[in-house]
Amino acid sequence: MRFLAAATALGLAVVLSPASGHEFKAGSLTIDHPSSRPTPPNAKVGVGYLSIRNDGTEPDRLIGGTATVAGRFEVHATTIENGVARMRRVENGILVEPGATVDLASGGTHVMLLDLKEPIVKGTSFDGTLVFERAGTVPVRFSVEGFGAAAAAPSHEGHQP
Template identity: 40%
Template sequence: MMNRLAPALAATLLAASLPTAALLAHRYKAGAISIAHPWSRQTAPGQTVGGGFLVITNAGGKEDRLVSVSSPAANEVQLHTMSMDGGVMRMRQVTNGLPVPAHGTLELKPGGFHVMFIGLKAPFTLGAKVPATLTFKRAGKVKVAFAVEPVTYTGPAAAPAMEHSHAGH
């Protein structure tokens, strides 16, 4: 009886592990810094800007700082913040980087801090990967790929023990 159940059990375990495997495939590490699930939304033809989002966790005992981001996919890449002021959305470039606290997390997400790709050289197409280099004060340069998700995507589903992570303007 057990021999007949083994293939079904193996298939069930494999299927259950796929979401976790997909999330793990989008992780990068440099020293104490871990980067989880960099993603962007697909852009429309002719759209000149796109947003990027990710989660950065610092396991170290000293603060680090995301200083800049660069990408061959855009003429310029900036770090931005978004806030609401009297019902008006305001975006501002962050010029001195973003702190990643010691033993803490920095989440770049829609409606908050994010990466702004300006002067797109081609639309971000669904399923594509947008190459980028993150530069940290302590951890140095880390090459990542932003997974292009559907316009309706709002971020990865929270997974147990996962370090937590703009549409066109």
């Protein structure tokens, strides 16, 4: 109830998701559409994308997570250095300010699934968690989608541990 009251007071829509989306709530946070992309056989690295909306009055921070298909879960940022996209682990997590929506998407900040135990297959889904500083551990489910025609597959070479 507190969440609804706060959201209403702020004039925010409580539920706003496309028909194809799926979302997960934890306190003031809404996790929208966790997704992943298929990997080739024997790949050791996969990606995770999602968005996080904070309808509360306190900031929160995504500091980690898990996925059933992966041995390790990291949050990565993409930066362009000398015209080359490089990814590095975000050590302090991802800040989600009150009223903000943070997108973890192709070409930007993303979830890196390392030490894959099995290939990630289009049309399937897998369980995972997101860990936040305030909201704690939030169970989510990643749906595996194809690569969009417009979005080039991100290269994750150099990510091998």
